[in-house]
Amino acid sequence: MLFGICNLSIVPIRAEESDKSEMISQVLFGEHFKIIEKQKNWSKIRLAFDNFEGFIDNKQYLEITEDFYNTISKETPTYSGEILDFVTNQQNQLTTIAIGSQLPSFNDGHLLLGTQSYSYENAFFSGKNTKSEILKIAFTYLNAPFLWGGKTPFGIDCSGFTQMVYKLSGYNLLRNAKDQATQGEVLSFIEESEPGDLAFFDNEEGEIIHVGIILNDYNIIHAHGKVRIDTLDHSGIFNADLQKHTHKLRVIKKMI
Structure with a gap:
């Protein structure tokens, strides 16, 4: 080897x-x-x-x-x-x-x-951070352009974003959204979630294709076109710019 x-x-x-x-x-x-x-x-x-x-x-x-x-x-x-x-x-x-x-x-x-x-x-x-520190790190990537396979503020995808934010906070997430969804503890309702938890979204075939980090006041930060902040509700992500839902909520997971 x-x-x-x-x-x-x-x-x-x-x-x-x-x-x-x-x-x-x-x-x-x-x-x-x-x-x-x-x-x-x-x-x-x-x-x-x-x-x-x-x-x-x-x-x-x-x-x-x-x-x-x-x-x-x-x-x-x-x-x-x-x-x-x-x-x-x-x-x-x-x-x-x-x-x-x-x-x-x-x-x-x-x-x-x-x-x-x-x-x-x-x-x-170095070492483990609190959930409040996780959010501060997440905001560092705000407005980073979406790039399939990317892991930096100069180009990043949705699961690369969540992985890097948690990595800098001292926690290991897997690389892809569908694999990250196998980690952590399932929450039944949005109301049970805390800022720093992850929300996962699926397509019409039920395949998990997207992930973001929950913020205060039912907002979410995620990489979609760029790292952006949108509204999260029981249906999914509502994009105020487009005035429509862009992602269908599948599950919320508590990672720490």
């Missing part, structure tokens, strides 16, 4: 081993993974955080040892806290990073990617 870590800011994960293939997610700087299949130009990887699988370009990651993989898997993760920032390596070269990038073996402003040392001097997240 081989192991790797992302040493670039944002790397696409593809459904197949081709630049033309659909981007199904992204790997952010500092995220580590198992390499479950290595070909000439592409590797199939499994992310340590959520076991998500897909293909990335062999030129866009750094191989690490199994010992280093296990070390950072056991530590409490630290994530960058600025929307856009940078790390500096020993050669004084800058690498831009987006909020939610992982800072492996972070200590006193320094981090490691294998044998390469970097410095990082700004805000970061």
